[in-house]
Amino acid sequence: MHDAATSMPPQAPSTWADYLAGYRWRGQGEGCSAATVHRLEAARRPTLFVKQEVLSVHAELPAEIARLRWLHGAGIDCPQVLNETQSDGRQWLLMSAVPGDTLSALAQRGELEPERLVRLVAAALRRLHDLDPAACPFDHRLERRLDTVRQRVEAGLVDEADFDDDHRGRSATELYRLLLDRRPAVEDLVVAHGDACLPNLLAEGRRFSGFIDCGRLGVADRHQDLALAARDIEAELGAAWAEAFLVEYGGDIDGERLAYFRLLDEFF
Known part of the structure; x- marks a missing residue:
């Protein structure tokens, strides 16, 4: 089940505010990972995804960022890393949407x-x-x-x-x-x-x-x-x-x- 769409949450990186202005954020429910995922949509703009995870020794998101960059460079279809940063004790990843x-x-x-x-x-x-x-x-x-x-x-x-x-x-x-x-x-x-x-x-x-x-x-x-x-x-x-x-x-x-x-x- 997906959450209701909202504007950019206050804990999101402030450096993304201008780029993501106008996007609506919709939570994508719970998966097996500890990361939280949002789907971002706006009229006449590409769909994006944001993933965030609490920074810890067992965090998986930094590894995913490195792997997405490598896999994209190898010519395999996957999300493209658009930006990544750390903010409010969390790792944040902004990426493109895979179609379909x-x-x-x-x-x-x-x-x-x-x-x-x-x-x-x-x-x-x-x-x-x-x-x-x-x-x-x-x-x-x-x-x-x-x-x-x-x-x-x-x-x-x-x-x-x-x-x-x-x-x-x-x-x-x-x-x-x-x-x-x-x-x-x-x-x-x-x-x-x-x-x-x-x-x-x-x-x-x-x-x-x-x-x-x-x-x-x-x-x-x-x-x-x-x-x-x-x-x-x-x-x-x-x-x-x-x-x-x-x-x-x-x-x-x-x-x-x-x-x-x-x-x-x-x-x-």
Whole structure:
């Protein structure tokens, strides 16, 4: 659910006041991240988005800003960083809007048939994964990700009430030990989005238009993206379409690694 539109909030950076005069701000509801998101609209002016997050050691917005700049420079469709600043103890990001709507919204409204959706997701991820991982400065391989998981568990940042049904009733500490025990011996490294859920892929006019929420982008096992995309496709369309997506993506896909990266996602 989105909030009612308002004028620029008083805590927003004062340096943005002139540029954003006339825009109406509309909250975009709660997501999994700690960031607050507003959609900005004004007559005859481009739609913009503002993201803000409290500055802390666990803040994700600074990482997203760096990744959006890199990804845009690599030629992948995503929001363009227009300005970023720190104000009132918060990190602020002003960015362009990716045209269209999320694949999850299009699927729920029946505006994108399952076969087309599956092909869009597979093609978008293949293009991203075809980037040279040696050129990507962001390391999200398991050694680093598992250390981040440990820190989040120790800081009490893992929402155990939000675990999938397969893991409901188990503690974050217990699942962390399971992650360590089941860690794959080899990683199939690509440039991965890191949170390739259907709400983070957009389409316009039946064509893929871009990725959003790119704060976890980095060099990682391709199964990181395939696991979350397949999970969402199964939830929206059924298991047969999740399997069709994996076939459309192609290559050797390891079911155990898909399960592993779904388990990893419980901590974020």
